[in-house]
Each structure stands twice: as structure tokens, then as C-alpha cells.
Amino acid sequence: MTTPKPPYYAVIFPNRRTEDDEAGYAAMAKRMVELAASQPGFLGMDNAREDSGFGITVSYWDSLEAISAWRDNPEHLEAQAMGRSKWYATFDLHIAKVERSYSFKG
Amino acid sequence: MTTPKPPYYAVIFPNRRTEDDEAGYAAMAKRMVELAASQPGFLGMDNAREDSGFGITVSYWDSLEAISAWRDNPEHLEAQAMGRSKWYATFDLHIAKVERSYSFKG
Numbered sequence: 001m002t003t004p005k006p007p008y009y010a011v012i013f014p015n016r017r018t019e020d021d022e023a024g025y026a027a028m029a030k031r032m033v034e035l036a037a038s039q040p041g042f043l044g045m046d047n048a049r050e051d052s053g054f055g056i057t058v059s060y061w062d063s064l065e066a067i068s069a070w071r072d073n074p075e076h077l078e079a080q081a082m083g084r085s086k087w088y089a090t091f092d093l094h095i096a097k098v099e100r101s102y103s104f105k106g
Numbered sequence: 107m108t109t110p111k112p113p114y115y116a117v118i119f120p121n122r123r124t125e126d127d128e129a130g131y132a133a134m135a136k137r138m139v140e141l142a143a144s145q146p147g148f149l150g151m152d153n154a155r156e157d158s159g160f161g162i163t164v165s166y167w168d169s170l171e172a173i174s175a176w177r178d179n180p181e182h183l184e185a186q187a188m189g190r191s192k193w194y195a196t197f198d199l200h201i202a203k204v205e206r207s208y209s210f211k212g
Contacts (some may be wrong), residue, residue, distance in 0.1 A: 001120060001198060012164055012201050014107060014152040018212070033180040046120040046198075048154040050163045056154045058118055063173060064205075077200075091122060092107060092209045094117050096202035099170075103198045104190060106124070 001044040001060065004065075006098045008043055009071045015091035016055040025087045028079050035075055040065025060098075067095060107150040112204045114149055115167045121197035123159040124159045134185050141156065141181055147172025159195075166204075173201060 017025065036042055041062040049055030061067045070076060083091075123131065125132055147168040155161030167173050176182060187199075 003198070006200075009120075010116075010117065010118060010200060012152075012202075014154075014164065037195055045119075046162055048120075048156050048160055050154050050156065054154055056164060058120065058162060058164075058200075073181065074201070088210065088212060090211050091207070092109070093207060094109070094116060094164075094166075094204045095206040096118075096204040098118075098200045098202040099149075100201040101199060103196070104194065105196050106190065106194060 001046050002059050002103070003101060004062075005030055008094045008096050009064060009067055011061065011067055012094040013057040013059075013091060015057070016056055017049075017055070018019050018027045018087060018089045019053070020086055023075060024082075028082065028087070032076065032079055034085055035073065036070060039070050039071070039073065042091070042105045064095070068097075091106065108209070109166050109204070109207060112207055115125050115170060116200075116202045117165045117167065117173060118200040118203050119163045119165075119197060121163070122195045123155075123161070124193060124195045125159070126192055130188075134188065134193070138182065138185055138205055140178070142176060144211055145176050145179065146174065149194060150211075155158050161206065170201070206212055 043060035045059045047057045149166035151165045153163045
């Protein structure tokens with residue numbers, strides 16, 4: 001993921017899936033990637049999920065205001081409610097200001 | 107991963123493995139988890155890797171000084187050199203100050 005020169009913001013979202021509703025979860029996840037990418041201030045996203053059900057999504061944003069607006073997006077709020085009631089066993093959210101960054105291509 | 111009340115720091119490390127030396131990589135990764143956990147200021151780590159070779163590791167630290175000391179740890183420096191020469195096709199590093207956090211248990 002190419003990000004601009006810092007500072008920018010990261011939303012770190014480590015999470016563990018329940019074993020419920022894989023199809024519904026997959027459809028939501030795909031839609032949320034599209035929807036996030038259309039929001040003002042969105043810079044990009046990294047995502048990795050293991051077969052164990054544990055995954056980490058990191059999204060990058062240009063400001064805290066952009067993150068708040070994304071949090072309060074009505075369609076995203078619906079997905080968040082479904083996430084708590086059905087899709088996620090546990091999750092953490094860390095909102096962080098990126099102060100330095102570095103990339104490597106071998 | 108239980109983290110303390112913010113502020114604390116996160117090192118976000120999205121990376122893509124080469125297809126080389128899985129055994130050597132696995133041994134190093136296991137050792138680096140142990141070694142990081144023994145460093146002053148270490149708060150914890152989240153890790154997810156997909157079968158595709160893409161993975162994200164996030165480690166949490168109590169200060170930028172702790173992160174610098176970990177970066178400069180001699181055994182870690184050896185692993186970093188091997189990572190660039192052999193194990194990683196690409197990676198990014200984002201050093202970030204966590205300003206807010208939230209956890210959910212369903």
C-alpha cells in the first residue's frame with residue numbers, strides 16, 4: 001500500500017471472526033472496502049486474514065475527521081451493528097497518528 | 107491483544123513473503139516474537155498471515171525510544187538484513203502513536 005508522507009492516520013482493526021454466516025460476512029467485507037474507498041480522506045487499506053479466523057485490517061486516512069465521518073457513515077453503522085451481533089467474536093480498534101513510514105521493494 | 111490506555115505506539119508492518127526458505131523464515135519469526143517480548147517497553151503483538159504470502163504484524167510499545175531500541179537490537183538487525191535479502195518481497199513500516207482504542211468481546 002502506497003501512503004503519502006506522514007503525518008496521516010491509521011485505523012488498526014485486529015479481529016476474530018465467529019464461525020457464522022461466511023457468505024454474509026464476505027459480501028459485507030467486499031462492500032465495506034468499496035464504500036471506504038469512496039470516502040473523503042481515504043488513503044488505502046491493508047488486509048490479512050488467516051484460515052484460523054483471525055485477521056487484521058489497517059485503513060489509512062488523511063485526518064481524524066475523515067475517520068469519524070467513516071465511523072458514522074450510515075451503511076457502515078449497519079455493518080458495525082451486524083459485526084457485533086454476528087460476525088466478530090472479538091475485535092480491537094486502535095486509532096493512531098503515523099509519524100514515520102518506510103517502504104521496501106526487494 | 108490487551109493494550110493499556112492510550113497513548114502508546116504501534117509499529118504496523120504489512121509485508122509480502124518471497125517463496126524462499128519457509129523453514130528459515132518460520133524459525134526467525136518465532137525467535138523474533140520471543141525476543142521482542144523480552145524488550146523493555148514491549149506491550150504486545152498481533153499477527154495475521156494469509157496463505158497468499160501477504161501478512162500484517164502490528165507490535166505495540168510504550169514509547170518511541172523502545173521502538174528505536176528494538177530496531178537497533180543486534181539479533182533483530184541480523185533478521186532485518188535476512189528479511190531484505192531473502193524473506194520479504196515487499197514491506198511497509200508505519201510508526202504510529204495510538205491516540206484512542208476500543209475493544210469488543212461478543
